[in-house]
Amino acid sequence: MKIKMIICSTLAAASLTGCINLPAKVETEKAGQKTGKAIVSADQVPDAVKQALQIKFLNVNVAEWKIKPDKIYEAEFTLKGIEITVMFDSAGKWLETESAIDPARVPKVVSDAAAKQFKGYKVIETQSVERWNEQNLIYELHFENAIEIAKAQFSSEGAILSQSAKVKP
16 A cells, blocks of 8 residues: 555556555565566576477577576577577476567557557557467557566456566656
8 A cells, every 4th residue: 555655656646647556466665676587597507497498489589598496497498580588497387478569469458558558658669478378468568657667467358467667767
């Protein structure tokens, strides 16, 4: 509640119309707060994770490996000109793939919901998200305004699944 009030006050001070109603899962970060991910070298990644990556994406060259505090490994790379982040647990189970997409590939219902919820924000990044436990594609959009950077995940029907925001440094 206190975080919501701070965000609302900040947005009101910026002369934005009203306060964003924060649905579902909401996360906030202070400016400069770390994401909790550490960059690791390939030799620090379990063989099961590296093998699972090579099975899912044949012959990719990972640009960067990261590990989250919960032992989730992220591989970041470019494949056929598309920026991709794929996540595995420490046993090599595939969890999620995020792929950069052209904003024109975001369904209209998602774009309309985003424009309504994030009025006054500029879209700065668009991604499709596939998860091991989801049948439908999820769309993740990143936004910014003069005060903060926000991101939200939408179902293919335009429902907000989660959102987070952090104050710009």
